[in-house]
Amino acid sequence: MVKWGVMSPGAHLDTKIVPAMKALTNTDVVAVFSRSQERADQFAKTHDIPNAYSSIDAFGQHDMDAVFIASPNAFHSDYTKKMAAAGKNILCEKPMAIDLVSAAQMTTACLDAGVKLGIAFNLRAHPAHKQAKTLIQEHKIGPIVYVSGQWAFGTHGADAPPQRTGLRSWWHDPEVLGGSDTLMATGIHVIDLICDLLGDNIVEVTALSNGQTQEKPLDSLASVCCKFSKGTIANIVCSRIIPDSENDLMVYGRDGFIKGSNTISEKLEGSLIVGTETGTTNYDFAPEPLGNYSLEIQNFNEVVMGNELEVLASGQAGYHSLEVALAAVRSAWEGITIQI
Ligand SMILES: NC(=O)c1ccc[n+]([C@@H]2O[C@H](COP(=O)([O-])OP(=O)(O)OC[C@H]3O[C@@H](n4cnc5c(N)ncnc54)[C@H](OP(=O)(O)O)[C@@H]3O)[C@@H](O)[C@H]2O)c1
Structure with a gap:
């Protein structure tokens, strides 16, 4: 226990x-x-x-x-x-x-x-993402050329996220958030996921957002373009004002693709679609609302009990995703590309 x-x-x-x-x-x-x-x-x-x-x-x-x-x-x-x-x-x-x-x-x-x-990067725990990582490592779709990941949500008819008050008012304080709302909420999850899948680090970041100005310091929509050390380009979109967002992962290799359809979610759900020259295969995941959280806690339990050596996401991984997210915040403020 x-x-x-x-x-x-x-x-x-x-x-x-x-x-x-x-x-x-x-x-x-x-x-x-x-x-x-x-x-x-x-x-x-x-x-x-x-x-x-x-x-x-x-x-x-x-x-x-x-x-x-x-x-x-x-x-x-x-x-x-x-x-x-x-x-x-x-x-x-x-x-x-x-x-x-x-x-x-x-x-x-x-x-x-x-x-x-x-x-606690729970997206790493989703079996679809674990399978995608293995397929990439086994070169099933060849060298990876381009990746995109989107995690957004919102409410029909609302131009801004709902106001949070009382103990939750910190969600509107740039000083407590780390300079961004959406990048530090869902964007950083997608940054970490893509780094984990590729086993590579990001070296260059350019971001646009609807915030990061004196009048509106916090964003509710951001788009981040990244270059990895091995040359792969990635696009990450995060938002609180896109109610009909399709929260998908797309990985394009030289010889095929992997799509995580609705796998970028708090729930364990969605499908993995793998396309190669020999055809397309679908894997469906029945929704488990707490599935990714259970898996991340189980992993940590195993590490604590000494049965498993690796935590799902280490402090080093947390550091890298933070440096990318902070670079994106700075890029959005200053309108420049940041080298990491
Ligand atoms: N991985 C994921 O899927 C995921 C999902 C949601 C949130 N998160 C992360 O989890 C964390 C908490 O999110 P949440 O939605 O649970 O937050 P929350 O409900 O807004 O606040 C959590 C608690 O923090 C304490 N708190 C509030 N203001 C504080 C202050 N100024 N100083 C110190 N403590 C304060 C309060 O507890 P007490 O005052 O009673 O101590 C509050 O109930 C965030 O870092 C968020 O990014 C991760």
């Missing part, structure tokens, strides 16, 4: 992570931390968690194997360093931090403390 503690009991823990943990037979959620004892108690009661803390030091002293950090972006680094010092393995939400110095400190703190650090 892997004992977990969870930090910052907001929407993500409430509707996805804790329910996914509760459904796993080898996972026990033993403690919750909130900045308010009342909110910690309430969350513990709702989810049947035996211990509730509003002192981060007391929480860190609790007997648990791993901690899931779901705080607003700007607090990931501080919470990670504190939990590493307390000897806890950490699965931290994305973006891992809002600046590169903090991100590097997180990796160093975990290495120094001898604890594991994973970044």
Whole structure:
């Protein structure tokens, strides 16, 4: 049994992570931390968690194997360093931090403390993406020429995302988000996914957005063009104002293609379509709303238990996706191409 503690009991823990943990037979959620004892108690009661803390030091002293950090972006680094010092393995939400110095400190703190650090890039867990990665590694569609990935949503009739208030008001604060709304929300997931699939790093970034101006610092639509070290070009689109978005992955090789149809989603769902000279094959995935989250937690459980060596997404991977997302933010502000 892997004992977990969870930090910052907001929407993500409430509707996805804790329910996914509760459904796993080898996972026990033993403690919750909130900045308010009342909110910690309430969350513990709702989810049947035996211990509730509003002192981060007391929480860190609790007997648990791993901690899931779901705080607003700007607090990931501080919470990670504190939990590493307390000897806890950490699965931290994305973006891992809002600046590169903090991100590097997180990796160093975990290495120094001898604890594991994973970044919660759950798209990597989707079996369609795992299969796509294997096919790419086996050169089934030849060298990869061009990739695109889109993750957008929205509401019909709305020109802007809904206003979030109270404990959720940080979603409108560029300082806490890391300078962008959509890039740090879904864009960074797609950046990470494409880097993972290609096994390559991005070296050049140009971005356009409908934000990153003095009048409107936050975007609700961004398009990022990237070049990889081996020459592949990628386009990434993320938005909160495209209600009918088709959230697809397209990988074009010299000898074929791989399409993830609606696989870029919080749910485990969609289809994988693989086309080569010999024909086209479809693989369908029945919707599992919490499937990708369960798989990411299971992976971390295996790492904590010593049965699996590799976390799904490492601190280094989190660092690279952050440096690309921050470069995209700067590119959108300044209208320039950024070399990484
Ligand atoms: N991987 C994914 O699929 C995915 C999906 C959604 C979200 N996320 C990530 O998960 C994280 C949390 O998202 P969420 O939607 O759960 O957030 P949320 O509901 O808006 O807020 C989470 C909690 O953070 C705490 N908080 C709020 N303002 C704070 C502040 N100024 N300082 C410190 N703590 C504060 C509050 O808990 P207390 O005050 O009670 O401590 C709040 O309930 C984000 O980093 C987000 O990017 C990832």
